[in-house]
Amino acid sequence: MPTPNRHPNFDDRDRDPLPLQLPAVVGSTTVVTATSPTGLRFRFVAMAAITAVAALFVFLTLGRSHHTTSSAPVRLPASAVSATQLRELATTVRHPVFWVGAKVGTTYELSRQPNGTIFVRYLPQGVAAGAAQPYLTVATYPFAGAYGAVEQVAAQRGSTRLKLPDGGLGVVSARYPNSVHVAYPGVNYQVEVYDPVPGGALGIVAAHELTAFGSLTPVAAAPAPGPRHVTAAQLRALAASIKHPVYWLGPRAGYTYELSQSSAGQLYVRYLPLGVTPGSSHPYLTVGTYPFPAAFGAIGVLAKQRGATTLHITGGGLGVVSASYPKSVHLAFPGSDYEVEVFDPTAGAAKRIASSGEVTAIR
Secondary structure, three states, X not given: OOOXXXXXXXXXXXXXXXXXXXXXOOOOOOOOOOOOOOOOOOOOOOOHHHHHHHHHHHHHHOOOOOOOOOOOOOOOOOEEEOHHHHHHHHHHHOOOEEEOOOOOOEEEEEEEOOOOOEEEEEEEOOOOOOOOOOOOEEEEEEOOOXXXXXXXXXXXXXXXXXXXXXXXEEEXXXXXXXXXXXXXXXXXXXXXXXXXXXXXHHHHHHOOOOEEEOOOOOOOOOOOOOOEEEOHHHHHHHHHHHOXXXXXXXOOOOEEEEEEEOOOOOEEEEEXXXXXXXXXXXXXXXXXXXXXXXXXXHHHHHOOOOOEEEEEEOOOEEEEEEOOEEEEEEEEOOOOOEEEEEEOOOOOHHHHHHHOOOOEEEO
């Protein structure tokens, strides 16, 4: 993910801020979406220890240089924009775009990522867009369930929480005082305010300078399509239309493919024996694709936890299996903004499948 965060534990060059995310990992507390196939549980909340480590991972990775990793997301060119253009952008993308208000003698720099992340950077007068130096930056990240995730991190030791207008909640870590992460109830976008001066972002957010172009009123998501039979060709067409990979295990004789989608962007490809109708309540082999920036690094941290088994996946991927839930493998590939879950109702089968190199992406 040329913004500006640094952390003393990593190399001292600049990189982009990363969203404060909690991965979909195995654990004792689950959230089952209405469109999740039976047996495949999309997990926003995990065992407390894993949750804390996952959150800490995000704070610590803020300092890594985007120049030093092959997995850095692509960024569109930065350009100078006006407040009017930011307002028009929010109308075009149909979701809030955050900033910290107008500031005299400042140029507003806009840059975006293909995954929907939007950066607004405040450049001193005379500094050209795209400059490498770190400056005050506000990032808007797509993130379903952002408010709940920020609540969990705010409860961790070393975190300071801020109550904000419109029901917003901010959190800053004592270990990285350059950034404040913010979320609002019902808004599936997370905000990061970064300032190169430690404590600067906290002062800005505490002064209630953070505002949004666009509405913060929760909008009911359009109902997702119900489970349905699809062909391999239709899966390829879907991947092309949504412009990101859809993971599966390749064609299998004697099976049909069921596709389920959630309004938050999760995709499930389930392998149904011939004669089984879509929407069946019986659990079957399933592959989930979940939007998740920095998924590979988060999986790496989870793989180090007690009771976790690490898998090295063909293509440079990394997987993790929890001893407490051996029916699922969570994995990610370098450079991808998507986490994959392989579920099989037979304990241990998902591990064998993931280890065999069968997990592939339809692009």
